[in-house]
Amino acid sequence: MKSREIRLTQHFTGPVKSDYFELSETDLPEPAEGEVVVRNAWLSVDPYMRGRMIGVKTYIDPFEVGAPLEGGAVGQVVQSKADGFAEGDWVMSMKGWREGYVAAADSLTKIDASVLPPEAYLGVAGLTGMTAYIGLKRIIELKAGETLWMSAAAGAVGSAGVQFAKAMGANVIATAGGQEKTDFCTEIGADAVVDYKATDDLAGAVRAAAEPFGGVDAYFENVGGDHLQAALDVIKPHGRMAVCGMIARYNDDTPLPGPTNLTQIIAKKLKVQGFILSDHFDLQGEFIKDLSDWMMAGKVKTRDTVYDGIEQTPDAFMGLFTGANIGKMLVKL
Amino acid sequence: MKSREIRLTQHFTGPVKSDYFELSETDLPEPAEGEVVVRNAWLSVDPYMRGRMIGVKTYIDPFEVGAPLEGGAVGQVVQSKADGFAEGDWVMSMKGWREGYVAAADSLTKIDASVLPPEAYLGVAGLTGMTAYIGLKRIIELKAGETLWMSAAAGAVGSAGVQFAKAMGANVIATAGGQEKTDFCTEIGADAVVDYKATDDLAGAVRAAAEPFGGVDAYFENVGGDHLQAALDVIKPHGRMAVCGMIARYNDDTPLPGPTNLTQIIAKKLKVQGFILSDHFDLQGEFIKDLSDWMMAGKVKTRDTVYDGIEQTPDAFMGLFTGANIGKMLVKL
Incomplete structure (x- = not known):
């Protein structure tokens, strides 16, 4: 062959x-x-x-x-x-x-x-879905009633994460670029959606979207750059950030500077944590169980x-x- | 009066x-x-x-x-x-x-x-000392045998932290600026000391200093700026950073960009956590007990x-x- x-x-x-x-x-x-x-x-x-x-x-x-x-x-x-x-x-x-x-x-x-x-x-039942699950469950420790900002929310990890977070009882603010993607975020259940390409003030737009939910408790980082700057700006004190990816940074010819507001980590007592799926395979059984329940209940679209x-x-x-x-x-x- | x-x-x-x-x-x-x-x-x-x-x-x-x-x-x-x-x-x-x-x-x-x-x-028996203690004990969760990089190690929180970390059985790499301060770091028991004012390559100097101890497991952030960049560069996978202060940043007229290497948070699966003493007063009893023991044993100089x-x-x-x-x-x- x-x-x-x-x-x-x-x-x-x-x-x-x-x-x-x-x-x-x-x-x-x-x-x-x-x-x-x-x-x-x-x-x-x-x-x-x-x-x-x-x-x-x-x-x-x-x-x-x-x-x-x-x-x-x-x-x-x-x-x-x-x-x-x-x-x-x-x-x-x-x-x-x-x-x-x-x-x-x-x-x-x-x-x-x-x-x-x-x-x-x-996808959702594999490494992609489990990455979203670990970020929410173990890194952010998302609780029902809290409000999550999911970046790149129409992407593979992002769209799984939006739906898992909803299934976990959280409110979700989704950000994505362009009408087709923001429509998809709405379709999969995001409570509010911001098109980052349609605003000059991402922090302001997310803050406004999260206001009815009492603000952003946690941020799921897939993007980096201006998204991280905005997240440091918007997130509430004691916020948790799961740092899964920074796709905006991977193709830089020379490394670009980070956010100007990192002192927010102190002022807001933030936990900012990177993770990689392979450290967390012990949660696989729990992931499969939760995912099955959520799929049976029709809570996960792909x-x-x-x-x-x-x-x-x-x-x-x-x-x-x-x-x-x-x-x-x-x-x- | x-x-x-x-x-x-x-x-x-x-x-x-x-x-x-x-x-x-x-x-x-x-x-x-x-x-x-x-x-x-x-x-x-x-x-x-x-x-x-x-x-x-x-x-x-x-x-x-x-x-x-x-x-x-x-x-x-x-x-x-x-x-x-x-x-x-x-x-x-x-x-x-x-x-x-x-x-x-x-x-x-x-x-x-x-x-x-x-x-x-x-100082050491008050808010300053307890700040160092919380950073090491609760944020970094420093264990005996691990290697800590303490920044601004001749300062108030830093010099308390160097001695507490030694008392906890860790190895300590201290950074400070100028001969008088680095001498003081040696005097209070740091295993290796780097004068950041005397090097163009802070990351390289700290890496070399930590090499006999198997590298840097944890970083105590008091400085920000080039120190944070170097720490992201040097710290080992799964490293923990307690973010206590960024004194280099407090007097900026306009906010300066952060490190160019924040993707290390993902690549190395780092936990970067800000904290403020007042969230952790529940540890006061434990702090006073440990501090008394260490002072009686002559382990803490001020x-x-x-x-x-x-x-x-x-x-x-x-x-x-x-x-x-x-x-x-x-x-x-």
């Missing part, structure tokens, strides 16, 4: 360009004992991948130049030499950015495509932005930084 | 100037039933007071223009109309910046000047920088921002 895959051509800082990716074809080897051959059906592209393209070790090793990139993927077994894995079984892996692969069966996670569509395991074909994977990835996605950004093979 | 006092002439931002203060004399009223007359012996000046001079409510009301300023003070009762308070008794109050006052006895705290010198109740006379109080206060103090800054009356 042949498989096309996307390889990284060089490490880089600054804006992502298509030159940094190349499409190659490879022959998959025959599976050995205990291995399976998988054809991927859906690939995930995620902002955190940008950090692995710089070539510096952070919390995770950089991608290797010349090798296929890695990322979340779901696919079906097409040939099995492993007990318990049959042709047609759905599996989730980190072997994305490629059409197919051969791997040890015990490195894969079987998923049940009769419960949820398989691509949901890359929407994906889908690109077609392996060759579009770099475009899908680059689209994350221009705001091309509503909900989860996926590539369908 | 006449009392001279320092009054605020106007609210202001930017550098502190002596014009903003005036010395006035007032006649104290006769004490009513339940009141005492107190002559202050020692006044405390503290960086947080700067925030009360801006004229904007933060966690505490602004100082009133034309009224005497407020601050920590210890003094002796010279006349009493209150049960349980006799002439000669030592009391602590927030009625500083003045030579004497009349107040309800139940608004004052009696102190035992036979256990510690009275001015210690404004040093004060003393200005003389009520008229020098503004100079003492302004000296905080030029680094004029080693240890606690006090005014002796």
